[in-house]
Amino acid sequence: MSGRLRVALVGALITGLLLAIAVALMASTGNKALAATAVVLAINVALVVSLQTFIGNTGILSFGHVAFMGIGAFTAALLTIPPAAKKTQLPNLPSFIRDVQVPPLPAVLIASLVCLFVAALFGLVLVRMTTSAMVMATFALLITTYTVLLNWADWTRGSEGVYAVPRVMTPWLALAVAVVFIVIARLLAATWMGLQARAIREDELAAGATGIRVRASRYAFWIISASLMGAAGAIYAENVLAFDAGQFSFATTFALLAMLIIGGRESVLGSVVGAALIVLVTEMFSRVEQGFSIGGFELPRISGTVQFVLALLIILALIWKPDGIVGRREVEDLIPGLRGWAERSTTPTPGGVPDRSGFGLDEVVLSGKNLSKSFSGVKAVQEIDIHVARGEILGLIGPNGSGKSTLLNLLSGLTAADSGTVELCGVDVTDQSVHSRALGGLGRTFQNIRLFNHLTVLDNVLAPPRSEPHEAAGLLDQLGLLDVASAEADTLAYGQQRRLEIARALSTQVSVILMDEPAAGMNEEESDVLLDDIRALAAEHRCGVIIIDHDLRLITRLCDRIQVLETGRTIAIGTPDEIVQNRAVREAYLGDAVGAEDHEGGM
Amino acid sequence: MGEQLVTSSFSTASTVVADQPVIAVTSLTVRYGAVTALREVSLEVGRGEIVGVLGPNGAGKSTLMRTIAGVHKPVTGQVLLEGRPVVGGAPEKAARAGLRLVPEGRRIFGPLTVEENLRIGSMSRGSTLKDDLEAAYDRFPILGERRSQSAGTLSGGEQQQLAIARALMAHPTVILYDEPSLGLAPRIVDQIFELIAHLRDEGVTSVLVEQNARLALDLSDRAYVLGSGSITASGKSSDLAKIDLAQLYLGKGAQR
Amino acid sequence: MTQFLQQLINGLSLGSIFAVLALGLAMVYGTLGILNFAYGELIAITGYTMYFATQAGLSFWLSALIGAVAAAVASILMQLLVFRPLQGTGFVTLLFASFALSQVLQGIFRQAISPRAKGIPAPEVLSNVFEFGGLRISVLNVVTFVVAMVSLGLFALFMRTSRSGLQMRAAALDLTTTRLQGVSAGRVILLAFALSGILAGIAGVLWISRTGTVTPTTGATPILVAFVAVVLGGLGSTVGAVVGGFVFGILEVFLEAYLPSGVVPFQFAFALIAVAVVLFARPEGLFGKAVEVKV
Incomplete structure (x- = not known):
């Protein structure tokens, strides 16, 4: 088992243990109400953890998961309620459903599969949208499902609801369920997915x-995540025994999201903490809702208190801690030494640098032919040819606005060319998407650093699909990042962030790497070191490099060839010496004719 | 080539006026996250001057302009505009105090018409809009012809004229030009620079950020050279023009 | 054919309410990138204000006016008390905060007023129906359509011709550059919330006139409709929001009229599925632009 999975498993079990202690404390009092609360807590943990699997990993807020909870709950109810009871409640149910009774566990699995199917269908539309539109779409899913559950009285009994689901839940069973969910969520998060x-x-x-x-x-x-939610919904049904469609609407959505967000949406531990906190607060205020007396003054029964108080607490909590109580931390981050113990021998050790000496050096790995691109009438790139060979470093220079970044975007596929073709390792990739080209061996860095900020340095180089885990440490070592491998990327110094971007690009088994101003913002010593590194890396990884920079000194020292752009066209191409002497280049760069006579010897 | 860079010749520059500088920047440090974009930058701009700010891309020129205009909040140091501190993070305040930034890439409002772009320029003033519009169209006839066209359909040079015209609508005392030559044909660049010189003659104090060093030094009275977030040289433009520019800013002071 | 025209008229009337609703939501999203979930509660605030005003003996029309103004005031307060302290915390946090805010408001309605529906009797003239070539057209439908169209027209006029409208259009395109012209960000944002509130108020009056009652959860349907219309039209496009509102309104009426009676209760679900199909073909919505990423 890889170290990452082991850490996740250990973390999950400790998180489960914390929950077990809470459940045990509540169940052992002998107080029936408290024992019931323990079950509610455990089931809420399962529900929130299911939700967290989607929201935490993708960062997209979903209002729609309670729909799956409802579908799961009704599926389980229809499968487990004894046929006799079904006959009285739902006389119009088709006989193939009415006459069956499935044991609780298979019912949970079937409920989960039903949700998988619904989610798979709806997901086809969902994933095509932008993230903000997705949020609203999930909301629409909630309402649609609610409407259906409410009105499909032949199957759900609408607002009257179903009853007589056989009782199975005990505090210990519920706890086991919650721990299973926690383990699944942690392990899933720890995989490459x-x-x-x-x-x-x-x-x-x-x-x-x-x-x-x-x-x-x-x-x-x-x-x-929808399948998990469906299973959790089924388990919910097997605990409450009687419920109606009204349960699967705003109030529940709100409560679950509150648990998730107050606890910390990017952490499974956060889900548990959030669930515990909200269940506690809810229990407290439910008492208020029942009405009670203080000093002889009889408070009336007020409905909706729970929701109101929760909502108010949430707004305050958001202002106080927008990332939730535990933030992004998991339990192993809170117990000193635990992560180290669980990781043991799996800390990255350098070595295993790939041997690519078999690749021929004169092979052209990337070429663009006759590329053009206009933006609202402005010709950013006009009929440019460009190519780079394995092991070669090509400098791309030109004044601001000359089309360098646009050209890089055309090559990497981020921008579609108006005309022209791009070939990557001999394959025409003109119509391929960014990620296909990346999988084909094209890596890049960005002008404004774009790292996976809240992932560790190591995870940044492990995330790309073609990344080889055993090479990652060697790569980090080469770029001087091994010491900070477990730090979050956004805590690195600027120069290190630039290097990490290069390491990430190299980790994808690149044949060619495009670098957009890798030395920008570095001082002279830093950029000198970077220069040596780039040269060494290009040779070792046998990849071609296209590099944009404004620093002529850096470019002339680093590159084998230089291509100069001005207003979207190539104005010169040649060796560094040829370029430095080129009159057109000096004009483009320094303004009007700077004669070589001003300073013999040149730059 | 061992000549020393000309430094701190500010006190001897003949263009310095006696009264307080229009812009006084003292030991300004600006950071974005881990990146220090500006380190302890100080500069002054006297009334009626054109001051050039040169340097390679990534040197911090745009950040300096945006900080002077109040967009960024500096970590240390401050910007005084006519003796009053510029509030970081509230660009509208500096704008109302008579400062205009002609931003890099022009930043015109593409979907709005030319005239609407100009009207937004005058938002900090209450009145005489009509006269201002007429004056703008007199100065830039092409904008007059295209007044009801959406600004995004203008050519690059026309957009730059619009950006400057928009700034002038406020009758500013100082204009910061951030790379006005960007992406323009040489002939158009000449026109834009003539215009900047002309505006100076009308009394507008100007700061000119340029990558094109020759152009900037020809036009400006004094200049500062920025490298990696710090000022590496400054002085009269005529003095700076005598030294090896390539060495000065393309090569970060080193040579092969 | 008559049947078709009849439904079209009903659809246009309902759609015009939806258009106003969606526009108000799109307004704040366009300027600030906030999807205000508590926008639906502005409808309820309009309703409760109308209820108390009519109870106090004011005329329906005056109550409606006060109700719309109340929504605008409430919208401004939302920005000042909730969204401004959370400035810069990101889309998800703001969205969830607005969700929480909507729950707080529903709680307040429930506790301070009543969990039960409160009736707001509309003037009898509104329920009059006149017949026209076989079509039955209610005064309410006509008034609704006229009020909504006049509101949309005035809004467009305001945005096109006034100084403030110009500022808001510029701010929606590029807030920093707009501020660099001396336009105060705080003022533009408050104005966006005020306008959003007024639109909610107008839509609220029309909605309440139709339903005749107000409950703590009155806002639920309107907010859903506004969300769907805004996504259907294209996030960030005000024209799209208006068109999306009309399309969704007409769609709902037609589904109600032409669906077999057994499935009419699912009419809303069918409408949403139809919208999902449109979005499958055009994920950026009818008037949205595919996002151009700048690197």
């Missing part, structure tokens, strides 16, 4: 540029 989803959460664009399939990842988490 979880890592990729979080990379997308941090930066959709950069994730695509490393080859991650954004829609596929979101789709996967959507249906997995």
Whole structure:
């Protein structure tokens, strides 16, 4: 088992243990109400953890999960209620449903599958949208499902609801269920799927540029999380025994989201903490809702107090801690030494640098032919040819606005060319998406650094699909990042962030890497070191490099060839010496004719 | 080539006026997250001057302009505009105090018409809009012809004229030009620079950020050179023009 | 054919309410990027204000006016008390905060007023029906359509010709550059919330005239409709929001009229599924632009 999964499992079990202590304390008092609350807590944990699997990993808020809870609950009810009871409650039910009775566990699994199916269908539309539109779509899903559950009286009994679901839940069974959910959620998050989803959460664009399939990842988490929610809904049904469609609307959505967000939406521990806190507050205020007396003054029974107080607390909590109580931390981050113990021998050790010496150096790995692109009438790139060979470093220079970044975007597929073709390792990739080109061996860095900010340095280089885990440590070592491998990317110093971007691009088994101003914002010493590194990396990884920079000194020292752009066209191409002597280049860069006579010897 | 860069010749520059500087920047440090964009930058701009700010991309020129205009909040240091501190994070305040930024990439409102763009420029003033519009169209006839066209359909040079015209609608005392030559043909660049010189003659104090060093030094009275967030040289433009510009800013002071 | 025209008229009337609703929601999203979930509660606030005003003996029309103003005031207060302290915390946090705010308000309605529906009797003239070539047209439908269209027209006029409208259009395009022209961000944002509130108020009056009652959860349907219309039209497009509102209104009426009677209760669900199909073909919505990412 990989270290990451082991950490997740240990973390999940400790989180489960904390929950077990809470449940045991409540159940052992002998107080029936408290024992019931313990069950409610455990089931809420299962529900919130299911929700967290989607929201935490993808970063997309969903109002729609309670729909799956409802579908799961009604499926379980229809399957487990004894046929005799079904006959009286739902006389119009088709006989194949009416006459069956399924044991509780298979019912949960079937409920989960039904939700998987519904989510798979709805997900087809969902993942095509922008993230804010997705939020609203999930809300519409909630309402649609609610409307159906409420009105489909032949199957659900509408607002009257169903009853006589056989009782199975005990505090200990509910606890076991919750722990299973916690383990599933933690393990799922620890797989490459979880890592990729979080990379997308941090930066959709950069994730695509490393080859991650954004829609596929979101789709996967959507249906997995919906199936979990369906199972949790079924278990909910097997505890409450009687319920109606009204349970699966705003109030429940709100309560579950409150647990998730107050606890910390990016952490499974947060879900547990949030659930515990809200269940506690709810219990307290439910008493108020029942009406009670203080000092002889009889308070009336007030309905809706719970929701009101919760909502108020949530607004305050959001202002106080927008990321939730535990933030992004999991339980192993809170217990000193635990992560180290669980990771043991799996800390990255350098070595295993890939051997790519078999690749021929004169092979052209990336070429663009006759590329043009206009933006609202402005010709950003006009009929440019460009190519780079394995092991070669091509400098791309030109004044601001000359079309360098646009050209890079055309090559990487971020922008579609108006005309012209792009070939990657001999394959025409003109019509391929960004992530296909990335999978084909094209890596890039961005002018404004785009890292997966809240992932660790190591995770940044492990997230790309073609990343080789055993090479990651070696790569970090080469770029001087091994010491900070477990730090979050956004805590790095600027120069380190730039290097990490390069490491991430290299981790995808690149044949060619595009660098957009890698030395921008570095001082001279830093950029000198970077220069040596880039040269060494290009040679070792046998990849071609296209590099944009404004610093002529850096470019002339680093590059084998230089291509100069001005107003979207190539004005010169040649060796560094040729370029430095080129009159057109000096004019473009320094303004009007700067004669070589001003300073013999040149730069 | 061992000549020393000309430094701190500010006190000897003949263009310095006796009264307080229009803009006084003292030891300004600006950070974005982990990145220090400006380190301890100080500069002054006297009334009626054109001051150039040169340097390679990523040197912090735009950040400096945006900080002077009140967009960014500095970590340390301050910007005084006519002796009053500029509030970081509230660009509308500096704008109302008579400062205009002609931003990099022009930043015109593409879907709005030319005339609407100009009207937004005059938002900090209450009145005489009609006269201002007429004056703008007199100065930039092409904008007059296209007044009801959406600004996004203008050519690059026309958009730059619009950006400057928009700034002038406020009758500013100082204009910061951030790379006005960006992406324009040389002939158009000449026109824009003539215009900037002309506006100076009308009494508008100007700060000119340029990558095109020759152009900037020809036009400006004094200049500062920015490299990696710090001022690496400053002085009269005519003095700066004598030294090796390539060395000065393309090569960060080093040579091959 | 008559049947068709009849439904079209009903659909246009309902759609015009939805259009006003959606526009108000789109307004704040366009300027600030906030999806205000508590927008639906502005409808309830309008309703309760109308209820208390009519109870106090004011005329229906005056009550309606006060109700619309109350929504605008409430909208401004939302910005000042909730959204401004949360400035810069991101889309999800703001959205959830607005969701919480909507729950707080529903709680207040429930506790301070009543969990039960309160009736607001509309003037009898509104329920009059006149016949026209076989069509039955209620005065309410006509008034609704006229009020909504006049509101939309005035809104467009305000945005096109006034100084403030110009500022808001510019701010929605590029807030920083607008501020660099001396336009105060705080003022523009407050104005966006005020306008959003007024639109909610107008839509609220029309909605309440139709339902005749107000409950703590009166806002639930309107907010859903506004969400759907805004996504259908294209997030960030005010024209799209208006069109989306009309399309959704007409769709709902037609589904109600032409669906077999057994499935009419699911009419709303069918409408949403129809919208989902449109979005499958055009994920950016009818008037939305595919997002151009700048690197």
